[in-house]
Amino acid sequence: MLKRLNINYKHLPILVTVGLFILMYIFGSMRYTGFMSSQVFLNLFINNAFLIILAVGMTFVILTGGIDLSVGSVIALTSMVAADLIMNAQLSPWLVIPISLLVGTTLGLINGCIIHFFNIQPFIVTLAGLFLARGLAYLINIESIAITDPFFDFMAKTRIPIGDSFISISVVIALVVVLIGVYLAHYTNFGRTVYAIGGSEQSAVLMGLPVGRTKILIYTFSGFCASLAGLVFTFYMLSGYALHANGMELDVIASVVIGGTLLTGGVGYVAGSVIGVLILGVIQTIIIFEGTLSSWWTKIAIGVLVLAFIVFQRILVVRSNVKKAAGANNVDIKESSPPLKTKSM
Amino acid sequence: MSAKTPMLRMDGINKVFPGVKALTNVNFRLFPGEVHALMGENGAGKSTLVKVLTGVYASDGGTVTLEGKPIQITTPLEAQEFGISTVYQEVNLCPNLSVAENIFVGREPRKRGRIDWKEINRRAEELLSTRLNLNIDVTRELDSYSVAIQQMIAIARSLNVSAKVLILDEPTSSLDTNEVEQLFAVIRKLKSEGLAIVFISHFLDQIYEISDRITVLRNGNWIGEYMTKELPRLELVSKMIGKELDVLAEASSNKRIFKGGESFLQADQVYKKGKIQPFDLNMNRGEIVGLAGLLGSGRSELARLLFGADKSDGGTIKINGKKVSLNSPKQAITNGIAFSSENRKTEGIIGDLSIRENMILAIQGVKGWFRYIPRKKQNEIVDEYIKLLNINPPNPEQLIKNLSGGNQQKVLLARWLITNPELLILDEPTRGIDVGAKAEIQKLMLSLSEKGMSILFISAELEEILRTCQRIAVLRDHEKVSELENDNGITQQDIMKEMAGGM
Numbered sequence: 001m002l003k004r005l006n007i008n009y010k011h012l013p014i015l016v017t018v019g020l021f022i023l024m025y026i027f028g029s030m031r032y033t034g035f036m037s038s039q040v041f042l043n044l045f046i047n048n049a050f051l052i053i054l055a056v057g058m059t060f061v062i063l064t065g066g067i068d069l070s071v072g073s074v075i076a077l078t079s080m081v082a083a084d085l086i087m088n089a090q091l092s093p094w095l096v097i098p099i100s101l102l103v104g105t106t107l108g109l110i111n112g113c114i115i116h117f118f119n120i121q122p123f124i125v126t127l128a129g130l131f132l133a134r135g136l137a138y139l140i141n142i143e144s145i146a147i148t149d150p151f152f153d154f155m156a157k158t159r160i161p162i163g164d165s166f167i168s169i170s171v172v173i174a175l176v177v178v179l180i181g182v183y184l185a186h187y188t189n190f191g192r193t194v195y196a197i198g199g200s201e202q203s204a205v206l207m208g209l210p211v212g213r214t215k216i217l218i219y220t221f222s223g224f225c226a227s228l229a230g231l232v233f234t235f236y237m238l239s240g241y242a243l244h245a246n247g248m249e250l251d252v253i254a255s256v257v258i259g260g261t262l263l264t265g266g267v268g269y270v271a272g273s274v275i276g277v278l279i280l281g282v283i284q285t286i287i288i289f290e291g292t293l294s295s296w297w298t299k300i301a302i303g304v305l306v307l308a309f310i311v312f313q314r315i316l317v318v319r320s321n322v323k324k325a326a327g328a329n330n331v332d333i334k335e336s337s338p339p340l341k342t343k344s345m
Numbered sequence: 346m347s348a349k350t351p352m353l354r355m356d357g358i359n360k361v362f363p364g365v366k367a368l369t370n371v372n373f374r375l376f377p378g379e380v381h382a383l384m385g386e387n388g389a390g391k392s393t394l395v396k397v398l399t400g401v402y403a404s405d406g407g408t409v410t411l412e413g414k415p416i417q418i419t420t421p422l423e424a425q426e427f428g429i430s431t432v433y434q435e436v437n438l439c440p441n442l443s444v445a446e447n448i449f450v451g452r453e454p455r456k457r458g459r460i461d462w463k464e465i466n467r468r469a470e471e472l473l474s475t476r477l478n479l480n481i482d483v484t485r486e487l488d489s490y491s492v493a494i495q496q497m498i499a500i501a502r503s504l505n506v507s508a509k510v511l512i513l514d515e516p517t518s519s520l521d522t523n524e525v526e527q528l529f530a531v532i533r534k535l536k537s538e539g540l541a542i543v544f545i546s547h548f549l550d551q552i553y554e555i556s557d558r559i560t561v562l563r564n565g566n567w568i569g570e571y572m573t574k575e576l577p578r579l580e581l582v583s584k585m586i587g588k589e590l591d592v593l594a595e596a597s598s599n600k601r602i603f604k605g606g607e608s609f610l611q612a613d614q615v616y617k618k619g620k621i622q623p624f625d626l627n628m629n630r631g632e633i634v635g636l637a638g639l640l641g642s643g644r645s646e647l648a649r650l651l652f653g654a655d656k657s658d659g660g661t662i663k664i665n666g667k668k669v670s671l672n673s674p675k676q677a678i679t680n681g682i683a684f685s686s687e688n689r690k691t692e693g694i695i696g697d698l699s700i701r702e703n704m705i706l707a708i709q710g711v712k713g714w715f716r717y718i719p720r721k722k723q724n725e726i727v728d729e730y731i732k733l734l735n736i737n738p739p740n741p742e743q744l745i746k747n748l749s750g751g752n753q754q755k756v757l758l759a760r761w762l763i764t765n766p767e768l769l770i771l772d773e774p775t776r777g778i779d780v781g782a783k784a785e786i787q788k789l790m791l792s793l794s795e796k797g798m799s800i801l802f803i804s805a806e807l808e809e810i811l812r813t814c815q816r817i818a819v820l821r822d823h824e825k826v827s828e829l830e831n832d833n834g835i836t837q838q839d840i841m842k843e844m845a846g847g848m
């Protein structure tokens with residue numbers, strides 16, 4: 001048992017994440033009456049559906065060792081495009097939705113192509129994307145555009161009952177994206193190439209994996225997720241506004257890191273990132289329940305957590321390196337009879 | 346064997362990198378069921394040839410023929426599809442993926458469109474145990490295993506593709522003796538199954554143990570193809586370094602008689618794993634000791650241990666009879682050791698500083714950065730050394746990047762001489778500089794040693810070593826194999842025999 005824990009030191013961050021979520025939830029339930037209700041729990045999803053969608057895309061990006069800073073701005077741009085097309089151009093939602101989705105996807109594709117073909121740091125390229133998308137959003141309209149459209153109303157207000165509580169359509173969308181993300185990550189060549197690139201990009205190239213194509217696809221996918229999150233955010237706010245989701249890219253990155261994904265790439269899970277988002281949600285909920293605390297405490301708590309997680313990951317890496325240097329060479333390859341079996345997975 | 350037709354031919358291959366002609370008209374033939382060693386010193390172009398073959402680099406001319414058909418390989422993936430697989434020196438797998446996945450990633454077995462993990466693990470286990478006699482847990486991450494096992498897994502990955510050609514580029518450089526034997530067992534098995542194997546290694550013993558045929562490269566040129574059985578070691582070495590045997594038979598002209606001084610430095614069983622085997626070395630005052638060996642035999646590695654540039658894994662070093670620890674260059678410098686690195690451009694000179702600033706660096710470093718040496722004092726020192734070493738132009742404020750190689754080297758030398766060391770380690774001080782400067786540096790070495798300085802002189806040019814050194818330590822395959830006294834008319838050939846070994 002101990003040995004098994006040893007082997008799976010790389011799974012430790014996600015175990016810590018799950019443990020942390022449970023602890024915080026128990027803490028809230030014991031401290032505040034009404035915290036333990038199923039609706040409070042489901043609200044975590046309702047209020048953070050767009051963050052969950054963003055986190056799925058961002059997980060892939062960070063798994064390759066990259067970063068996508070443009071996602072917050074893409075949300076704003078998508079909300080502006082959707083609001084403008086619906087309210088000013090009077091287009092049907094059935095046209096507006098695909099067009100809005102194309103906005104982020106195209107921007108992601110461009111990001112990916114620049115990163116791959118010109119071999120430029122993702123940080124720089126997506127930083128440019130951040131400014132570009134936000135700027136374009138202002139170009140459409142400086143003012144906020146309120147949306148009054150039956151379809152958007154329907155998406156915003158429909159309640160899907162679960163027992164005596166409910167979720168929104170956005171939650172369903174988010175969960176579908178999560179399932180697709182998990183499937184992509186673990187059951188497709190694309191997903192495995194993502195992990196391989198994060199482990200060692202050079203090796204991935206030499207192993208004959210489609211590294212370039214995959215990198216472009218990752219940023220495209222992240223852009224798509226950002227647009228989809230933008231739509232979900234628009235359902236949530238029922239407005240388009242160039243100031244929407246300001247700095248949200250950082251919340252997402254924080255969720256992914258707290259969710260156990262290493263910023264250096266190669267290690268992490270989509271499901272972990274979802275829990276990362278929920279942890280952010282629980283912090284917010286606790287602060288709301290507390291009543292007197294300023295909401296800025298959320299930021300402080302997130303900051304502390306991210307720092308703790310990064311230090312924790314660093315310690316794991318150092319420890320595993322030490323262990324390797326000390327012990328790894330002891331595996332005797334001539335020993336062909338007793339297999340070194342330790343079941344896992 | 347030679348009656349067979351080659352499975353793969355490369356003809357007239359050229360490859361140019363910016364500023365370097367890495368391959369010039371290189372030919373290469375591979376026969377099924379043979380191990381073909383690709384030999385040459387560091388930088389000869391071995392890896393480049395392999396990378397051209399496997400589509401990592403595009404060639405700048407030449408043809409590749411596989412089983413009689415001309416082919417064009419432009420990506421590693423295409424090479425794999427042709428059945429050509431490579432295992433590189435650094436394990437090129439992903440440390441974060443499981444063993445099984447490393448073998449199958451990119452071509453995973455699928456069930457209803459999705460990756461079938463059970464099948465992957467089953468097949469990986471089977472492949473490792475039937476073809477490589479390796480029974481390990483394939484679901485563990487790659488980096489939980491030793492480099493030797495990772496190497497085997499890399500081979501398994503390439504076998505998994507319908508392999509015809511297996512290329513092993515220095516697979517053994519970080520393996521110990523047992524692990525090498527295990528690897529060789531696998532190579533022999535695969536060879537008997539009809540695979541054509543390219544084997545690159547610096548270890549001559551291994552080449553003679555495992556290979557059937559040898560192709561020699563030198564400076565990117567094709568020197569020849571030989572059957573291993575018909576090529577004596579000495580001839581192989583002379584082809585690799587490009588010296589005819591008869592030239593090397595001339596006796597040494599060193600008439601200097603060493604007056605002898607007491608011991609300055611004694612190294613006792615000092616070693617660093619994977620770099621240099623345990624060695625003993627005694628340096629007397631006023632003595633020049635030569636360090637000979639092929640490029641990559643561990644010469645610089647040994648020197649770096651003495652200077653504390655790398656930390657040794659064991660052994661003791663005594664200076665003036667007292668045990669010292671040399672864990673950093675700073676400690677070495679304090680103990681009177683100076684080291685002029687072979688990478689003049691990258692580790693030595695700072696191009697945008699002047700001659701004066703470059704010279705003063707080491708002494709300022711020793712004194713500590715806060716005890717600034719007054720400008721007047723600096724000028725005195727620098728002028729003295731410019732005169733002593735005949736540095737041209739004799740202008741202390743000239744930027745060093747504008748100097749010729751020989752003069753840059755002299756500035757470097759001056760930098761260390763200013764610290765007034767008792768032991769001076771010179772790693773290839775004469776490489777790439779003109780004949781005149783070479784002679785001057787040699788003369789300087791002799792006069793320094795007469796004043797009592799010990800010098801450890803690393804050089805690829807044996808005649809230079811014979812001309813200047815009293816004793817010659819020879820390295821082979823990361824091991825100090827012998828020590829020769831340079832007094833009774835020994836020849837370059839004698840040294841080369843030691844470098845080649847096995848006789």
Ligand SMILES: Nc1ncnc2c1ncn2[C@@H]1O[C@H](COP(=O)(O)OP(=O)(O)O)[C@@H](O)[C@H]1O
Binds near residue numbers: 366387394
């Ligand atoms: N990617 C590269 N860019 C520029 N020069 C290179 C590159 N790869 C190798 N070279 C140069 O080509 C020559 C041959 O190198 P290499 O094939 O690695 O030698 P070997 O494997 O025989 O030690 C060397 O001079 C090296 O510096």
Ligand SMILES: [Mg+2]
Binds near residue numbers: 391392393
């Ligand atoms: Mg090489």
